[in-house]
Amino acid sequence: MTLEGDSLAPALGDKKKNDLKQVLEASLNRFNDDFVRLSYIESYLNGDQDPPYMPKGASREYKAILDQSCMNFLPLIVDAVAQQLYVEGYRKPDSPDDDKCWEYWRRNSLDAWQHSAHRDALSYGYSYITVLPGDKAPVIKPVSPLSMAALYNDPIHDEWPQWAMQHSIDYSTGKKRSRVKLLDDENVYTYVGDYIHTFTNLDSFELKGIEKHGLGVCPVVRMRNRLTTSPNVPVRGEVEPLIVTQDRINSYTLSESMIVHFASWKQKWIAGIELPEDFTDPDTGITVSAAPDAAVNRLWSTEDPSTKFGEFSESDVTKVLAAIEATVKKMSSVSQVPPVYLLGDIVQLSAEALAASEAGLQRKVQEKRTIFGEAWAQTMRLAAVADDGKGELDDLFDNRIVWRDTEARSLASTVDALGKLTQMLQVPPEALWERVPGVTSSDVAAWKELAKEADSLGNMLGMLQDQAATAGQAAVPSQKGQDNAKAGTNVPGKASTAKAGYGTPSDRKDYHR
Known part of the structure; x- marks a missing residue:
């Protein structure tokens, strides 16, 4: 049920309106505080980072080199983990097939949109997922923390927030304004007011609509990057702790660019000569230096025998490159991302050495799958309630989220190992199909159908052969x-x-x- 316009007045009393205003104010304050910090993290992900030190009065040439001195590794840190997080099933503990609730996943295109929730949680420390009733299926949408804030009674252990606020831009009047949705355990309240990121004018917000969802909980699921029970440790993503290291890499990159641009060749010097004064061109007004200018097509000469010439050796850039590589390796060890992911070194490694180099990353991925999997399971339980309104949140508590196996392994060695499991331990082959690298749940389902068809065909041929043998025996007399x-x-x-x-x-x- 949706209420708009004049019908809002009898639906809400004065006390309820005042309570909503207080919640709106608290939500906007919390949202603006988080927005500043998260926007700073987002700028580093997009390459808009704090520049290295630049002296006052730096030339335009120096500034141009400074703008090019950014080697951004932070998106790779997020990509290395996010690209190994892919949900491909939702099943009961004793069933190899997906639960009927998996239809909600398909209808909301979460095969693609799941990655936005994972990347936001990895980048900023947390992300949100909203679940609301829909026409054909529950509507499930990942939401960035740059667009939502949630208020919890116990921020550490509470599964559901008391209130949540989602912000978007409204251009319905031709002016840039803020559209804010407040969500509680029963309704969604829509407000429109002045744009909040310039100045928050609480009095400008007007209630425009009320939509009842009736789910019994605030329909917002929080996906956290890591769990902690300490109230003094904020939820942090993979990017924020590495910002200082990224600044150091940018500073070293600037030094490398300066050396390459100004000191990568031998510098000439001259002594014992009186230099003419600089002069200004009267036509253009440009001041021209009279000092000797070294170039590949110029030769310095003088008639004074006491004049001396010489040169300085070029600067060694290899030490700066070594410092950059060492810093990147430190970033690699802190983030548990193998150096080959960041440096791109292609070396001949055995299968055992490659597995050892990725051991830390795989442990990290398994931790994220455990934490993120609980958030997706919570989402699916709420979606089942939103589908018909008759289900309970605890009905699907035993169901599990199935993750795709993305670990880099040899296909031949893996299939050989699975074949030995079948032969030596009598494990049914169908139970091992999903463990083949690169095989999806859709592939497994198709293989099972083909196996059923092959069994049916085999049974039919056997019956025909038996019938033919019986008929032939009856036709030939003793x-x-x-x-x-x-x-x-x-x-x-x-x-x-x-x-x-x-x-x-x-x-x-x-x-x-």
Whole structure:
């Protein structure tokens, strides 16, 4: 049920309106505080980072080099983990097939949108997922923490928030304004007011609509990057702790660029000569330096025999490159992302060495799957309630989220190991299909259908063969000495009696005795 316009007045009393205003104010304050910090993190992910130190009065050439001195590794830190997080099933503990609730996942295109929830949680420390009733299926949408704030009674252990606020931009009046949705355990309240990121004018917000969802809880699921029970430790993503290291890499990159641009060749010097003064061109007003200018097509010469010439050696850039590489390796060890992911070094590694280099990353991925999997399971339980309104949140508590196996392994060695499991431990082959690298749940389902069809065809051919054998046996009459022959009686030249059974007829005339 949706209320708009004049119908809002009788639906809400003055006390309820005042309570909503207080919640709106608290939510906006919390949202603005988080928005500043999260926007700073977002700027580093997008390459808009704090520049290295630049002296006052720096030339335009220096500033141009400064703008190019950014080697952004932070998106790779997020990508290395996010690209190994892919939900591909939702099943009961004792079933190899997906639960019927998996239809909600498909209808909301979460095969694609799940990655936005994972990346936001990895980048900023947390993200949100909203679940609301829909026409054909529950509407499930991942929401960035840059667009939502949630208020919890116990921020550490509470599963559901008391209130949540989602912010978006409203252009319905031709002016940039803020559209805010407040969500509680029963309704969604829509407010429109002045744009909040310039100045928060609480009095400008007007209630525009009320929509009842009736789910009994605030329909917002929080996905956290890591769990902690300490009230003094904020929820942090993978980016924020590495910002200082990224600034150091940018500073070293600037030093490398300056050396390459200004000091990568030998510098000439001259002494014992009186230099003319600089002069200004009267036509253009440009001041021209009279000092000797070194170039590949210029030669310095003088008539004064006391003048001395010399050169300085070029600067060694390899030490700066080594410092950059060492800093990147430190970032790699802190983030548990292998250096090959960041430096791109291609070396010949054995399968054991490659597995050892990714061991830390795989442990980290398993931790994220455990934490994120609980958030998705909570989402699916709420979606089941939102579908028909008859389910309970605890009905699907035993169901599990199935993650795709993305660990880098040799296909041949993996299939060989799975084959040994089947032969030596008698594990059914169908139970191991989903463990083959690169195989999706859709592939497994298709294989099972093909196996059923093959079994049906085999059974049908067997029945036809049995019927044909039975029909052939009935059509051929019994013959003496052939079908009814008994062992030991088919002796050539010896008569077979009725007591001995029918055997090969003898040449003797008294074989009927």
